[in-house]
Amino acid sequence: MNIVLYNYRTELRKNLKDTFIPLASFANDPSWSEGSIVLEVVLGKTPFKRTAHIEFLVVKANSQYNVILGRSAMMTFGAVTLPVHGMMKFSTPAGIATLYAERRRPIECVQINRTAVNPIFHEDGSISPNPEFLDQKIIIGNTIIKVTREKLYKILATNLDVFAWKDSDMTGVLRHIAEHKLGVNPNIQPVCQKKRGMAPDRSKFLRDEVKKLVKAGILREVKYQTWVANPVMVRKLDNSWRMCVDFIDINKACPKDNYPLPEID
Known part of the structure; x- marks a missing residue:
């Protein structure tokens, strides 16, 4: 079963067809889809690519995924998945195409594995949270008590990846x-x-x-x-x-x- 997951996208509704197929979660809780829709799916890159029209069930849910390809889509493309290696192979007119999974670390793991970096304190009372960029300074007001300032220092030191330290850090946000x-x-x-x-x-x-x-x-x-x-x-x-x-x-x-x-x- 192929599924389209969405949270706020309403443009799909105008092309939906009524369906009465229930979905069951891992806890056996039934839920109903918004309808079905046929979408054009393209796998691979030129010249190793294939295009097919696949029918999806549209489900309103919060998820990090937009689409889930089921067995029917795999059969249409003749795809073979290798979960251990994070890859999928399927045949195309130009030969065998291979798709690789993105090697992204879960956000939870990144937060757990963060290591604090000691900020650099300057004589004028400012600090450089990132030792690699000493010219980028911040000042925390003297009216804040010492305990609170130390907590702020710790937050900055353990969350350096949140800030843009150079121009290239400001790019890469998904549309x-x-x-x-x-x-x-x-x-x-x-x-x-x-x-x-x-x-x-x-x-x-x-x-x-x-x-x-x-x-x-x-x-x-x-x-x-x-x-x-x-x-x-x-x-x-x-x-x-x-x-x-x-x-x-x-x-x-x-x-x-x-x-x-x-x-x-």
């Missing part, structure tokens, strides 16, 4: 977890700002910053631009530069929120 889109009014003509000149020191910092973001996968080169916005360099308190972008034109083209936040914090 079904978080995705942002600009709600640009399609009736507005795209605006290309005229290029603004910059002083040599600003221009050099800008080039280095762009190269760093491109290397980290945050920015990518576009051959044919529609919207073009100029970068703006802002001086920080430590006399270094921060690269910003002048999005005034695209902001005008985006509809405003009906219930804006009083403060962004």
Whole structure:
């Protein structure tokens, strides 16, 4: 039996067919599916891939999986699974294809196996939670009692993986977890700002910053631009530069929120 698990996706409902097949959990508790649906399933990559239309039962449930392929799907693809090796083989017109399972550690195990790292304390009262990035400092207010501050230090030291310490740490978030889109009014003509000149020191910092973001996968080169916005360099308190972008034109083209936040914090 093939199953589609979903929590909040409602776009499936309009194509569902009524079904009266009950499902039983490991505790023999019966549950009813939302219906059945036929979806196109593609396994493998070109040229070692196969496509088939598989019928699924749609079940509303919280799960880390989106789809469960049952025996009928395995028979359709002629697939053979090897659970011990975390792989599956099936035949294609180009030959035998092999799929490998993702080697991800469970979140619970990662949390249990976390080891604390001793933060670096500076003379100005700030600390560097990650010894590998001493320039990234934080300050915990002196009004907080010593016991609470020590607990905060421990939390930071044992959860370094939560924070982005370099540019490449900010990428890799799956789109079904978080995705942002600009709600640009399609009736507005795209605006290309005229290029603004910059002083040599600003221009050099800008080039280095762009190269760093491109290397980290945050920015990518576009051959044919529609919207073009100029970068703006802002001086920080430590006399270094921060690269910003002048999005005034695209902001005008985006509809405003009906219930804006009083403060962004």
